[in-house]
Amino acid sequence: MAKAVGPEQASLTWSGRAVDTGRIESELLRLRYEAAGGTRGGETFAIRTSLLNLVVHAADEKAARRASQVIAGMPSHHPSRSIIVVTKPSAAQSRIDAELSAHCHVSPGLEQQVCCEEVVLRVRGRAAEHLHSIIIPLLVSDLPVYMWWTGPLLGLTHVLEEVQGSADRLIADSARFADAASGLGQLVQLSGERPLRGIGDLNWDRLTPWRQLLMQHWQAPNLRPYLEKVDAVEIAFAESGHQAQPSQAFLLLGWLAARFGWNTEKISRAGPGGGFTIDAAKGAVSVRMAPAAGCPDLEPGWLVSVLLRGRGKGERASLSIGRTGDPMHLAVRIEEPERVLEGRVRIEACDEGEMLAQELDMVGRDLQYEHALGRALAILRALAGGR
Numbered sequence: 001m002a003k004a005v006g007p008e009q010a011s012l013t014w015s016g017r018a019v020d021t022g023r024i025e026s027e028l029l030r031l032r033y034e035a036a037g038g039t040r041g042g043e044t045f046a047i048r049t050s051l052l053n054l055v056v057h058a059a060d061e062k063a064a065r066r067a068s069q070v071i072a073g074m075p076s077h078h079p080s081r082s083i084i085v086v087t088k089p090s091a092a093q094s095r096i097d098a099e100l101s102a103h104c105h106v107s108p109g110l111e112q113q114v115c116c117e118e119v120v121l122r123v124r125g126r127a128a129e130h131l132h133s134i135i136i137p138l139l140v141s142d143l144p145v146y147m148w149w150t151g152p153l154l155g156l157t158h159v160l161e162e163v164q165g166s167a168d169r170l171i172a173d174s175a176r177f178a179d180a181a182s183g184l185g186q187l188v189q190l191s192g193e194r195p196l197r198g199i200g201d202l203n204w205d206r207l208t209p210w211r212q213l214l215m216q217h218w219q220a221p222n223l224r225p226y227l228e229k230v231d232a233v234e235i236a237f238a239e240s241g242h243q244a245q246p247s248q249a250f251l252l253l254g255w256l257a258a259r260f261g262w263n264t265e266k267i268s269r270a271g272p273g274g275g276f277t278i279d280a281a282k283g284a285v286s287v288r289m290a291p292a293a294g295c296p297d298l299e300p301g302w303l304v305s306v307l308l309r310g311r312g313k314g315e316r317a318s319l320s321i322g323r324t325g326d327p328m329h330l331a332v333r334i335e336e337p338e339r340v341l342e343g344r345v346r347i348e349a350c351d352e353g354e355m356l357a358q359e360l361d362m363v364g365r366d367l368q369y370e371h372a373l374g375r376a377l378a379i380l381r382a383l384a385g386g387r
Contacts, residue, residue, distance in 0.1 A: 246301030
């Protein structure tokens with residue numbers, strides 16, 4: 001057990017091999033109160049502890065470390081009991097190994113301490129087939145339960161089915177899906193099976209500044225007459241090594257289709273160049289999606305640029321938004337019949353901790369996301385020949 005104490009915070013850790021859930025709970029209780037009593041010259045303050053349970057499924061040790069770092073980077077007003085689970089069902093020995101930590105600090109403006117607990121479980125062998133019975137006893141009762149699935153959904157296996165059944169909200173990251181159509185299809189299925197619970201997607205959250213800028217500009221009086229009839233869309237994304245059809249680009253296209261009322265059930269290939277058309281009430285919309293070269297600083301599949309073109313009063317106009325090389329700014333270019341406008345817009349940094357915190361703040365369903373998700377899946381399936 002290691003202890004680190006500073007003027008404003010204290011941390012305690014404990015680890016054990018082949019432990020049961022009863023031992024884990026008793027050690028957590030001890031760590032939390034010892035950490036709370038070790039701050040500010042030994043004086044013990046009242047504890048404001050967990051506000052929520054966060055269950056994290058990590059595909060491997062690397063994913064578990066990444067999840068732990070993201071949770072540590074969340075704002076301090078989200079104190080939680082986080083349970084990070086790494087499974088190895090193929091292991092010969094059935095065993096649960098645990099690493100526990102309690103972190104307490106005095107939050108600015110508060111006289112109470114904020115204490116967060118983290119449990120990392122490595123579940124091996126047959127024990128991995130019964131995650132529900134391992135996790136449920138460790139949840140803080142009467143607090144909401146959020147489940148963060150950090151990687152591919154791996155099919156609707158017993159692991160996902162059992163654990164997500166106890167969650168008030170399931171948070172995925174479709175950027176991590178190996179197959180966009182399969183992964184998004186599973187999210188659509190889950191949203192249908194969980195009508196009273198929410199589905200979140202960190203990949204959708206990454207699109208927030210793009211969606212906000214597009215809406216802000218296409219609703220402007222000077223552009224609206226042209227973009228009420230969008231007839232061409234171009235989307236560029238960072239070359240993806242693991243997704244032939246990156247979900248982030250298709251989520252944006254699905255959102256556009258939902259906003260403009262395009263019929264995503266009627267899609268036609270436009271030729272060997274990879275483009276396609278989507279049927280719309282005011283005429284077909286030509287779509288081209290392609291990887292952009294020279295984006296080494298971007299995660300594979302992340303959006304690079306989007307361009308909308310439309311026609312009104314016999315003339316054309318366009319709106320484009322693209323990266324600048326500076327993660328804090330996006331470039332906006334508007335081409336109208338009489339003028340061209342260009343500028344840079346400051347945006348918030350795409351921080352996973354902040355995005356996860358936003359998902360934890362949400363209550364109920366995100367219908368805008370669900371509509372975009374459904375349209376994106378329809379487009380992907382149509383392009384795959386209805387698979």
